[in-house]
Amino acid sequence: MLALQERDLAVAAVQKDLDALLPEEAVLDAELAAQTKALDDAQAAVGSAETRRQELEARIAGYKQMQERRRQQLEYVRGAKEAATMMAEIDMARGVLVKEEAEFVRSADWVIEAEKKLKDQVKAHAAVVALQAEARAALAERRGAIEARLATAAEARAGAAEAVRSQLLVRYERIRRGRTPVVLVPLRQDACSHCNTAVPLQRRQLILQGQSLESCEGCGVLLYVEE
Ligand SMILES: [Zn+2]
DSSP: OHHHHHHHHHHHHHHHHHHHTHHHHHHHHHHHHHHHHHHHHHHHHHHHHHHHHHHHHHHHHHHHHHHHHHHHHHHHOOSHHHHHHHHHHHHHHHHHHHHHHHHHHHHHHHHHHHHHHHHHHHHHHHHHHHHHHHHHHHHHHHHHHHHHHHHHHHHHHHHHHHTSOHHHHHHHHHHHTSSOSOSEEEEETTEETTTOOBOOHHHHHHHHHTSOOOBOTTTOOEEEOOO
């Protein structure tokens, strides 16, 4: 059973090596995620610049139509005062239209600018992917090697478990799933070396004689005597 515990500790150690890779992998993932987000943002910016341009175009077309209608109405207006009001309206609308058209011209620049930024982001993203390739390959190789060690350790563990009587194995597994990191703990003087709870003389003798496997009353681990 001590051999089984040793195997379990070996498996845990390899698992720890595997977990130790996670921060390095996380750094790469975070870097790539940030770059991907920048790329998505740039893509969205192109979309909204194009939308803005289309909206302006549609609005200008609408203004032009309204202006045309005013001009037509002006032809039928008879009163001088009414005509003056209409003329003022047309003038004002013309001013608005001039502004909107200037904005439309600028909007073309926004689209070009956004597209340029997108191009830069595509390049930057590709650069990060290329830059990470080596580090990711190295990490994958390390992970593969550790996983192979883990498989070997797990196999050895399974072998050791087979050597333990099933009744004891059940007990061992139950304790292992509990809070203590180890299942078998040596007696230190007359106490459990895990939690320091004193073990009564009678039980100590049973343990010493190897007649039964006693568990600690304090923490529940199985006690044994070190050679
Ligand atoms: Zn104990």
